[in-house]
Amino acid sequence: MRGLLRLAAIAVLALSVAACTSGSTASGKATITLYNGQHVQTTETLVAAFEKATGFNVAVRNDDEDVFDAEIVAEGPRSPADVIFSENSPALEYLQEKDLLAPVDRSTLARTPNKYNSPQGDWVGISARVSVLIYDPSLINRSALPTRVLELADPRYKGKLAFAPGETDFQPVVTSVLHAYGKPEALKWLNGIKTNAGSHIYPDNEAISAAVNRGVVAFGVVNQYYWYRMRAEIGAAGVHSRIAYFAPRDAGYVLNISGAAILKSSKHQAAAQSFLAFLVSGEGQEIIAHSISFEYPIASGVQTAQSETPFDELEPNPVDVGELGTGAQATALLRDVQLL
């Protein structure tokens, strides 16, 4: 009994200390709440620079972009979120379709090339990454790798392919194939890659990158920055994998746009607008250019400072964010072939 009371006292104490350490900031200016689906470290750097430049405060919550979407819908008009920052455009298009987003200032949109912004002007493009193949050279020769996305379904890759049908980074590839080749061909392709992957179906790109690097499977479809992140983290000596690009303008060569939007229900519209403006400003884009996210800055003419293929040398499929949409078409196809 006494033990229990003691435990209760400790719990109350710990909770109150915890509550104090997470107290609010003192500054008089507005605090906006950011639902951050992007890399935590890079966002933290961006937020710190923004707070310093403007005097606004930003309260950051971190989670996967898709969970945030579900959360915002569950929260309804009382959502505490002011801004959402996502890794892929479909997460924003989804909120746009539900009519939950406020228009972004024109001057902010003008910083990013128009093709990387919301067609309705409800979100602004911040950075980009591109889909590639990650492979283990000891399991498959570079010359034996497919260069066109349709070849992924070729029976000669049976047991060698890995992909993540539920990953928000993969669905744009499916949508792109659908746009390029039509539904019957896309379904045939999906069935083919499903057979080829067999048990190598993973929930996300992190798992694919790790599995290929360990030699569990020969190659997989990921976004380029995972490999660069892995190399930066474990050092070139620990990286047994390489990356390969699809053929220029192939349907598998897809640019994924990361963007930010303001919720209609936000009570801090002005502060939220100034945060978005900061993200696409020269200062914000330079932070992304030097960050360990290895994403490409796409606004204010800033170029990546990391040693990766320069952005203007990429030759992706010209499918645009409007065509990529909410990902619902891709989801329907993945359901049809029982991958979802």
Place this chain on the structure above:
Amino acid sequence: MSLAARSARRPKVLLAATLLVVAVLALPLAFLLTEAAGAGASNVWHLIWRSLTASLLWNTVRLTVVVTVLCAVIGTLAAYGVERTDLPGRSVWAVLVVVPFAIPDFVVSFGWSSLSTWVQGFRGAVLVMTLAVYPLVYLPVAASLRGADPGQEEIARSLGVSRLATFFRITLGQARRAILGGCLLVALVILAEYGAFEILGFQTFTTEIFAEFNIVDTSVACALSLVLVLLSLFVLVGESASRGGGRVNRTGPGAQRVLARKRLGRARLPVLFGYALLVLAALGVPIGSSVYWIFEGGAHSLMGASLGSAALHTAGYSLAAALVATAMALPVALLVARHPGRVHLLLERTTFLVLAMPGLVVALAISYFSTRYANSFGYQTAPLLVLAYSIMFFPLALVCVRASVAQSPVSLEEVAGSLGVRRLPSFLRVTLPLVAPGVGAAFCLVFLSAVTELTATLILIPTNAETLATQFWAYQQNLSYGQAAPFALVIIAIAAVPSYVLGRFFDRLPRRGLAQAPGVVT
């Protein structure tokens, strides 16, 4: 007041408390039904009645069955060795075999999968899950073996029953409810597991539910979650059917005797080797890989402050959740044990369903109800996060408390009543000390689970706060294993404390508690 009047009155309070608990625990289910209804019955049916469902079902069921059986064997044997034999270093093993439960499942699977490519798919999932959750069987079985009456075994032996037969017929018989209770927890936890399978590339219902949330199809995710609820119903019915009746409380009056420990004799070395192997596999591999990553990982920034603050938050939330969940479990356990009846039992059983629901679902349900129906009161503050943990891990507390309540003889409370001790003092001085081992185990289990919780935490944690698990996740998402690893190690260190306390607690409490309760020594 007459005895009859007392026992007739008591259920009112207990029943009211139980109904309140059941209502709170029903929130996630209410959310699932609301969302699934939004998708339309024919839509939901169309999405469930597909070949993918069959393959997910097959994966989920075979994994659940195999891991549950393995956990039952490992957990029971480990508990028997620690509680009933002269195993050298018992108090150390008692802590070491519990700690693995507090290692985040994704750390276990990461550690193992980086050892060998063999650890993949089904076999990988079986290995990792068994090592991560067997303490769910160990803890209640150890508690039950400790509280069990040694007299029955002695009688059996004196009647010429062999050692082995005594073990199977008496010892296992006494621990049967605890074993089944533990198996029930294992099965339900596996149904809701996600983190471990992410790395292993194994698809279950829950990984698919997360994939559906991934593509923001909440209604589909909810429909699939309902299938999971259905599966857990089967598990519950199965457990109820095999549990059977019979009393397992002590026959002798008064304080429990110290029981003589079995000599291991020549078996000592092999048994020690077995414990070492188990601890190495469940504890050594994940710790080893965390340490490896600290040294091998990329450039680290200083993060002492962040580690300390995260540890503080983790400990605070988890302690509070353990207290709340245990307090919630007491009335329910007392109600079904002291006033068994069809309705009471049904109420108790329904509370188990929540364990098979992914944390994401529980958290979204709380988001939904608190923002829509409670004016966002307390949303994304510590009390609601603690409530979410308490809901999610309530069944863990219940199983432990129930096992102890079932073993504590009701006659002692009746004696206290007949001696004129009033109800509340009688509860505090007689009942609570009697069920103390179960309460301690409950507290510990909930604490250990809450320490590693991630998906609900991300949604409900106060803005700007972080726990060890959310920080680990933030770094691991960025493939910064070197920076993630210290958080995993601190989680393990924090978990070691209650595991140690629990071991000590069990060592002393049953006897001391009884001796301290006045009026029970006849």
